[in-house]
Amino acid sequence: MSLRQAICVSLSLLALMGCRQDMHDQKKLEPLEKSSFFSDQRASRPQVEGTVARGHLRADSALFEGRVDGKYVAKIPIPVDRALLDRGRERFGIFCTPCHSALGDGNGIVVQRGFKRPETYHQDRLRTAPVGYFFDVITNGYGAMYSFNARLTPKDRWAVIAYVRTLQLSQWATLADVPADERSALEEMR
Amino acid sequence: MAQIFPPVTNTLARASIFGGVFILAGLLWVFSTVDRSSYVTQVGVVREQPVPFSHRRHVAQLGLDCRFCHTSVEDSAFAGIPPTKTCMTCHSQIWLQSEMLEPVRASYRTDRSIEWTRVHDLPDYAYFNHSIHVKKGVGCETCHGRVDQMPLMWQEETLHMEWCLNCHRHPEKYLRPRDEVFTFGYEAEDQTTLGALLVEEHDVAAATTLTNCSMCHR
Numbered sequence: 001m002s003l004r005q006a007i008c009v010s011l012s013l014l015a016l017m018g019c020r021q022d023m024h025d026q027k028k029l030e031p032l033e034k035s036s037f038f039s040d041q042r043a044s045r046p047q048v049e050g051t052v053a054r055g056h057l058r059a060d061s062a063l064f065e066g067r068v069d070g071k072y073v074a075k076i077p078i079p080v081d082r083a084l085l086d087r088g089r090e091r092f093g094i095f096c097t098p099c100h101s102a103l104g105d106g107n108g109i110v111v112q113r114g115f116k117r118p119e120t121y122h123q124d125r126l127r128t129a130p131v132g133y134f135f136d137v138i139t140n141g142y143g144a145m146y147s148f149n150a151r152l153t154p155k156d157r158w159a160v161i162a163y164v165r166t167l168q169l170s171q172w173a174t175l176a177d178v179p180a181d182e183r184s185a186l187e188e189m190r
Numbered sequence: 191m192a193q194i195f196p197p198v199t200n201t202l203a204r205a206s207i208f209g210g211v212f213i214l215a216g217l218l219w220v221f222s223t224v225d226r227s228s229y230v231t232q233v234g235v236v237r238e239q240p241v242p243f244s245h246r247r248h249v250a251q252l253g254l255d256c257r258f259c260h261t262s263v264e265d266s267a268f269a270g271i272p273p274t275k276t277c278m279t280c281h282s283q284i285w286l287q288s289e290m291l292e293p294v295r296a297s298y299r300t301d302r303s304i305e306w307t308r309v310h311d312l313p314d315y316a317y318f319n320h321s322i323h324v325k326k327g328v329g330c331e332t333c334h335g336r337v338d339q340m341p342l343m344w345q346e347e348t349l350h351m352e353w354c355l356n357c358h359r360h361p362e363k364y365l366r367p368r369d370e371v372f373t374f375g376y377e378a379e380d381q382t383t384l385g386a387l388l389v390e391e392h393d394v395a396a397a398t399t400l401t402n403c404s405m406c407h408r
Contacts, residue, residue: 026314031268034305042303094255098280109252115283146279151261 062132064154066139072132078155080162088163091156095148104167116144121164122171134161231348237307240293242342249338249374256330256337256372267319271306274298309343310334316351317408326392327365328357331374338374351406358400362389 029035029043038045058064062077078084093102101108104121111117119126138157141147152160178186228234248254257263259272274297285291297304312318323333330337335346347353357364362385370376378384388394399405 023315024313028314030314032271032303040302094257098252098254098258110280110284113252113284115280144283146275146282150273150275151258 058154063158066132066135072130072136074130074132076131076158076162078158084159084162085166087156088159088161088166091152091160092163095151096160099145103171104164118145121168127168127172131158131161131165134164226348226350231350232345233348234344234346236342236344237309239307239342240304242290245337245340245343247341263320264324265321267317267321269320274304309345310349312349316406318406324371325368326361326394327368327371327388328361329364329366329371329373329376331376332357332364332366336374354406355401359397361394361397361400362386365389365392365394368392 031044033043034041035043052058060077062068062073066073097108098110099108099115100106100118100121101111106118106120121127135157136142137145138152138160139147139149148157175183175186224230249256259276260269261272262268262270274294277291277294278298281291281294293304296302333347337343363381365385365388366373366376366378367384367388
């Protein structure tokens with residue numbers, strides 16, 4: 001073998017190096033990857049309707065449906081504290097403000113771009129509606145509004161509702177609702 | 191018989207010992223440059239998508255939060271790609287006439303998934319988890335760039351191991367307060383002090399743990 005041949009052979013061997021991708025693309029499926037095995041080609045399998053994970057039976061109808069004996073519950077079935085309200089405020093900001101606006105008056109940005117305008121939360125009908133009604137709307141949708149059950153856990157839904165109640169309170173608050181030691185600060189601003 | 195090697199080969203042989211080092215170094219340099227080039231890493235390369243979904247439109251102009259669509263980013267390894275129903279939350283009423291959105295409506299009618307083209311994809315032997323990064327205060331922007339300015343999605347960073355390690359060795363250079371994780375265009379006034387504080391506050395693991403091979407190759 002001449003020197004030149006030797007160089008050629010070793011260079012082409014070099015070029016063959018490291019070109020296998022077996023470890024890169026292993027024979028496992030990543031979330032939402034395409035799979036030729038299933039007829040709908042989804043690697044992430046949709047759950048069979050009515051599946052209950054062990055230990056996750058949703059027997060408490062007040063907590064998971066907002067109803068007791070078919071009637072809407074009037075009281076939030078979990079303890080309402082500062083942490084829940086903060087969580088509710090955050091989730092409301094993510095999922096509801098695009099349409100209902102930060103105030104809850106129904107003039108969110110998507111509505112300004114042509115979506116059907118929801119009614120304001122600050123009317124008597126909704127101020128007196130039981131919390132179970134709100135839970136039902138979030139879980140199952142209402143008219144043009146799609147359901148949010150896949151994106152909000154039951155606990156998060158109650159957190160959002162607690163925050164909606166806070167919003168409703170805030171829009172009808174009077175000076176008398178403000179703690180006495182904070183009142184003067186507000187009066188100065190007037 | 192004539193000589194096979196004329197005397198000049200002596201000099202050539204000596205030079206080639208010397209030159210070989212340079213050739214090797216040169217080859218290494220070529221390989222590492224090619225490996226980091228956008229031709230290989232696909233950094234900044236826009237992918238063809240079935241629907242020209244614009245993050246700039248939906249995030250910067252409509253003000254949607256990442257979690258409206260990437261719901262599981264806070265509590266799972268996988269950030270999640272929105273199901274068609276999420277698009278239809280709004281597009282059941284908005285831009286109904288648009289040809290661009292026909293694949294979305296078709297997908298909703300027929301219950302067949304939209305086939306988005308993956309943009310970020312680590313090799314299968316590397317493990318990544320979104321939730322821990324979000325919880326410890328690494329912003330989406332740090333790894334994905336200005337998503338809110340992208341008309342179509344591209345990859346901002348190489349996602350090479352050296353890039354991961356660069357942060358895992360010094361996370362304090364990049365950490366943010368938890369409520370700034372989803373903000374874009376965030377800049378700390380004094381990252382050195384803040385970073386050190388956040389490492390304490392978020393209880394971030396030490397560099398020795400964070401550079402352990404089995405953390406990412408499990």
